[in-house]
């Protein structure tokens with residue numbers, strides 16, 4: 001029987017490190033492999049101290065080597081349990097790169113209910129209509145709603161096999177791939193997410209998912225500046241953030257805090273700009289009539305004050321609410337004022353992102369690979 005160390009490493013490549021979405025090798029769990037004739041000694045370090053986890057990894061290693069290399073090999077495993085460094089902060093979502101995802105944009109708001117999810121859904125659809133490959137991750141632990149807006153409330157992500165590992169396949173509609181916490185929670189039951197629990201669930205939705213190639217992944221963050229989304233923005237390679245606000249003073253004050261959060265030294269995510277939602281009320285039948293019920297130009301002025309780009313405005317229109325509720329966001333329409341409003345905001349957001357990417361050091365620049373169908377994007 002003849003085999004090389006590389007054969008053993010290749011066999012171990014097929015095992016997923018517990019809770020990591022990476023192989024044991026990629027995750028540096030295997031610290032050494034020594035071959036003595038037909039005997040193979042594998043040194044492996046894991047973080048889970050339970051007997052069940054130890055037994056599982058031992059049996060997986062033995063099985064992988066016997067199946068992929070030779071049944072006759074005698075496998076000896078030296079297992080060590082070490083506390084991972086990350087355990088210091090249980091809320092932390094580790095900042096690993098996500099292969100094949102070119103740009104991650106976080107959509108945030110200071111105040112709740114200002115339309116962050118509506119803007120995320122419509123912007124994602126606009127991007128998809130422009131020819132980009134787009135994903136949405138609904139990370140709103142307090143009230144996930146993207147599965148409703150994308151009319152996939154009853155669907156569930158399937159499990160698929162990617163390179164020998166089991167991954168979650170996002171649900172797709174309107175050309176947008178979606179994973180939402182809403183797929184895993186019972187709408188009739190209040191789920192009280194604690195930081196570590198939410199972080200773990202999001203970690204899986206991000207790293208144990210088969211997103212495939214994406215030009216953009218939009219993350220619908222929870223409202224506010226709480227620890228859950230702080231941990232997300234600190235840990236993910238986010239290229240830019242967009243902050244949504246209404247023109248109302250109370251919302252603007254919170255939006256300002258949202259922008260400040262991204263600008264913190266420990267976070268430093270470039271803010272691409274502010275979007276003003278519910279900028280004015282317009283009755284559908286009288287589109288020329290504008291009623292500034294939450295105040296006028298508040299977000300525009302805030303953007304100017306804090307030296308941030310104003311990405312555009314969306315009026316308060318009954319059909320935006322209705323179409324979101326029935327799962328057909330207005331950006332799906334053709335040649336309407338509302339479709340154009342979202343398309344303009346999206347173009348501005350992409351233009352800002354390109355500008356930011358140009359100014360970042362090359363290693364951090366994540367480029368958009370396809371501009372097909374998006375000739376109207378500036379720059």
Ligand SMILES: Nc1ncnc2c1ncn2[C@@H]1O[C@H](COP(=O)(O)OP(=O)(O)OP(=O)(O)O)[C@@H](O)[C@H]1O
Nearest residue numbers: 112113114115116117118223315316317320321324
């Ligand atoms: N421009 C708009 N015109 C009319 N209705 C809107 C508009 N934007 C959002 N809405 C409606 O306002 C409500 C809140 O919007 P949405 O859920 O998008 O807000 P949010 O900021 O994501 O809320 P949350 O704080 O729950 O995350 C929804 O019913 C939505 O349909």
